[in-house]
Amino acid sequence: MEKIKLDKDTRFALEGRVVTLDANSNVIDKGVLYIQGDTITDIRRLSDPAPEGFSKHMIIKTGGTIYPGLIELHNHLSYNIIPTWQVPKLFLDRDQWRRHEDYRKKMTGPLEVLGAIDGYLQSIVRFAECRLLFSGITTSQGITLASHQEITKFYKGIVRNVEKTDDPDLPEASTRIDNINNNNAEKLLESLKHEKCYLLHLSEGTQLRANKHFRALQISQDEWAITEALAGIHAVGLLQEDFEIMAGYKGSIVWSPMSNFLLYGVTADIVSANQNKLLIGLGSDWSASGSKNLLCELKVARLVSEEMGGIFSDQDLVRMVTTNASRILKWENYLGSLEPNKKADLIVLRGRKEDPYKKLIDAREQDLTWVFIGGWPRIGQKSGMEKF
DSSP, X not given: OOOOOOSTTOEEEEEEEEEOOOTTOOEEXXXXXXXXXXXXEEEEETTSOOOTTOOGGGEEEEEEEEEEOEEOOOBOGGGTTSOOOOOOSOOSBHHXXXXXXXXXXXXXXXXXXXXXXXXHHHHHHHHXXXXXXXXXXXXXXXXXXXXXXXXXXXXXXXXXXXXXXOOTTSOOOEXXXXXXXXXXXXXXXXXXXXXXXXXXXXXXXXXHHHHHHXXXXXXXXXXXXXXXXXXXXXXXXXXXXXXXXXXXXXXXXXXXXXXXXXXXXXXXXXXXXXXXXXXXXXXXXXXXXXXXXHHHHHHHHHHHHHHTTOOSOHHHHHHHTTHHHHHHHTOTTTSSSOOTTSBOOXXXXXXXXXXXXXXXXXXXXXXXXXXXXXXXXXXXXXXXHTTO
């Protein structure tokens, strides 16, 4: 087969087991994704004729299972050169561990020094983005670095990020790490009216200490600074009734169980979140206290679910990093599932056996054979990349 020359109108097709994650959860055992430029043109069975403009000789056999690219809604990418912190004790809230002597010594300090050396910010960004690609993450979040704000300009072109999409189809998300207090809830509500997605670190810490930051969202008895744009990251400090309030105002949450357990010994009340039908996304937080990547965080999420009685199916968990995440971002018309006219962000895992959702959660980095973003192969095994 002649090598495929990539441009904005390039046509090719990928054959494999296709896990669409569409509304009907269709899985096509012998399916073909037809791609033109950055878009999925059609999805058909291998036995069906090719759509107009394509031919059977354009089909590349992947030998694997094809999924939508993974979407992460909580990270601090620029800190991901830091090794895992040996957490000395459990904390009650974020303010406590930020005041610990290790925070400056092992987290912010090294980044402040390295960032001042010419060329290091660029290297930090490329390293962080490669970590994402090698775990199948095609979109992530968290591009700032407190000591070097200029680092954000280097996050461009390799992996999608939610703050700077450079794509009119994909509205950019706003983010806030600092807590909301009683004096700025009205200001937040006004901002939410103009946002598609506002990712807020919400009630990070135990219920005893962090719930006050959720209460700060209340403006009056019948008014809260919560809309469908608000996605509360962590939400560990929310009480059972708080999830009912979040659901009533159509808010959502982003769950990071690994980091929660390491720092606080507890995680969000996902039983209540699920009972109230909140949209839940997933994020690995950062390398200092979170999982290495979403593949690891999915495994932690499944363990927590099982410990709590099997709250989520494997498909539920996979949707947290695909369709749920795209809906939280208001990107569902373009990403999150494999469907005609959506952007060709996808990953391929080796093999076609076993339940497809369990397969993704069980996967390790070495099981990935291809990662495409916007129809372009970003990484892959040598035999696959040599086709382009």
